[in-house]
Amino acid sequence: MKFKTLLVGATALLFASQAAAHNRWFLPSHFNLSNDKGEWVMVDVTASNEAFNVDKPLGAEKMEIVAPDGKSVFPGSSYRGHRKSVVDVYLENDGTYQLKMGGEPKYWTSYKIKGEDKKQWLGNTNKQNRESKLPKGAYDVRTVESSSSIQTYITLNSPSENFAVNNQGLEFVPVTHPSDVAQGEEAKFKFIYNGKPESNVKVEILREGVRYRNDPENVELTTDAKGMISFTLEHAGRYLLIAEFEQEASDNALADDLHGQIFLTFEAVLN
């Protein structure tokens, strides 16, 4: 419970300016395209707890686009409105483009001090450098390694598998290709933490259109020993997958606790 509060604190700190505790996601205009030349795609970037109704704009400056050949692609243009940012992306070649924002682990150290009820936070502070930064008399000191990313995959013509991972923090590894998730067919995804398959990652899959039904019908899953989840979606449509992992670190020189979060948008194709 204590740990949970800590994490909420960390998340709040990270995104306090605009989107405390909101889900964050990309929504591309298309996930799968066909053409004998390149195609433009527009991507919404927002912090919103409603899939897929936009709420607060999220700066898209840090969006990384990896082309099928592994090279970085820069957005054509972008616009930041009051509810969302919009980014133009040109897909020049056949294959799968990965869109990603965030993901690199950051270190946050919390502590308490006499006379202050609230937990205090130090950004960019890990277990090794915290001693010099903490005030005298600090107690209940904990450091969390936290990574959070937003991602999606867009495929022009034949899919490719440019799924490079950094082996840092919580990462998504497709087993079923993200462009090959289809209504009524079993799909498998994998999650790794610092490069190793991670069990006990909590995964929630939200189907679009919650505004227009009473039951959100979220699918809740937990990764197995191989870091895998498998699921079969009854409805075609767009989905937001939220993966979250939190655990006490057992063998980590920089942190006492580990936290990772991924927001992945994908579609289940009509079958």
Added chain:
Amino acid sequence: MKVKVLFIMFLWLGGMATSSAAELQLSLTLPSKAGEYHNPYVAVWLEDSSGKSVRTLVLWRERAKWLKDIRRWWRKVGRKDNELVDSITSATRAAGRYQLDFNALDDDKDPLAAGDYVLNVEVVRENGGRGIIKQKFTLNGADQTFTLAANSEMAKSMFTIKGSL
């Protein structure tokens, strides 16, 4: 002259003997619609019992940009094989009844083995809907006829299998 005819007959029979694949006949009816009408994009293909496509029989399409709208066929077949798409493409057709005949061969022109298959007929129309038929059948040498129920984009159609394996 007579000898020549006999010789041709002989060749023809010989040809029959080596490619003794069953015949597949699809009598496909695209219904006419009131108002704005764009010819539908149509794909007809066979999947084996594991859901893998073994033969695309028909692809009626115009611009590549809209191929993705033939959802199932595009995901499972079209996007993975550009050459196949080019080799089977023909222009879209208006509402009407079409008699389409094929040998039961796979994409490599080899006869299909006996076994279970699914005939898929996917019809998608701009500013219209999508209809898909998945008709299971078993290739076992027997003559068979299936009535394909109508959907929003396809009128009642017939699928017939003739001849031995």
